[in-house]
Amino acid sequence: MRRKQQAAAREGGDWCRRRARRLELKPRGVGEIDRGAIMAQQGGDTNDSLRLASLWHSMHAISQQLSPTPGCEGIDLLQAHNFDLHCFQSLTGTKFFAVCETGAQNIEVLLKVIYELYTDFVLKNPFYEMEMPIRCELFDLNLVQVLQKDRVALLGR
C-alpha cells in the first residue's frame, strides 16, 4: 500500500511539477525574512519542494471538485495554527504559493508581484525550459530584493 502511494506521489510529482512553484517566507526574530529558507529551495531540497508542490497542486484540484457550489477556482488561503499559506493561481493554471506567519497582510499583492517577476526573469530566459524547476539567478536576485524592500510594508515592522 505504502509503495503504491509513494509511486503515485512520484508520478503526481512529475506531472504536478508542471504547475506549482514554491516560495517560503519564514519571518525570523524581529521580522527579518529568512533568506536561508528561500535559498534552501534551490539547493539540495529540490525534491522536498517538488513533493510539497505536487501535494499542493493535487489538493488545489481536489478542492475544486469538493466545492458544494459550482465555479470554485481552488484554494486561496490555508490557515493553520502557526502559519498561513496564501496561493495565487494565474489564468494559465500556474500556481504561486507562499507560507508565511499567521495574519500576514498583503500577501496576495506580493504574489502578483512575484508573478510579474516570473514572467520577466523566468519566462523570458530562453534557456529556461518550461515546467522545470527555476534556476534563474536574476529571478532569485529580484525576488529577494522585492521581499526585502517591502518587508516593512508586509510585516508592518
Added chain:
Amino acid sequence: MPPLTGPKSGDALFASVDRVNAELFTLTYGAMVRQLLTDLEEVEEVNKQLDQMGYNIGTRLVDEFLAKSNVSRCVDFKETADVIAKLGFKMFLGVTATVTNWDAEGTSCSFVLEDNPLVDFVELPDICQGLQYCNVLSGVIRGALEMVSMKTEVTWVRDMLRGDDAYEMRVKLTKQVPEEYPYKDDD
C-alpha cells in the same frame, strides 16, 4: 506595494512596458526570416518553422500579458478576441487589430491589421510567393490561447505582401480543454 487595480487600457499598457526601436525589431525579424529561407530552402518548411517559433513565444508571452494587463477571465470567445485585438496586439506590437467576420456559433473570427510593424520595408520576391511572412503571429496566438485551455487554428486570409489591402488572420476555436483532474477514478 501598489494596490490591486482593475484591468488597464491598451494605451496605458503600451506605455507601461519597455519599448524597443521599431526598426530594430523589423530588421531583426527580417534577418531571421531570411536566414530561415537560406537554411531550410523550402518555403513551406519556413512557414512551419515560423509558426513553431511563434507557438513557443506565445506560450511564454501569455503569462506576461496576464500579469501586466490584470484582465479577469473572459466569459466567452468573443471577449477573448476583443482582449487580444485591443490589449494584446497593442501591448506587444503597438497596434490595435479589429475583430470582424464572426461566424454563427461565435467560434471563428478574423483579426484585421491595417498596420503591421513586422513588414515595414518588406517586399516579397517572386521566388518566395508561398511564404507567409508573418506566420510567427499566428503561432503566437495559437500558443497563447493553448495555455489558457483553448485549442485554435489560425490561418492567413489576406496579406498585404501578396497584394491585398490589409492583413487578415482567421482564428477558429476548435476545442475548449479544461485542466484535467489529476487522479484517475479507478485507482
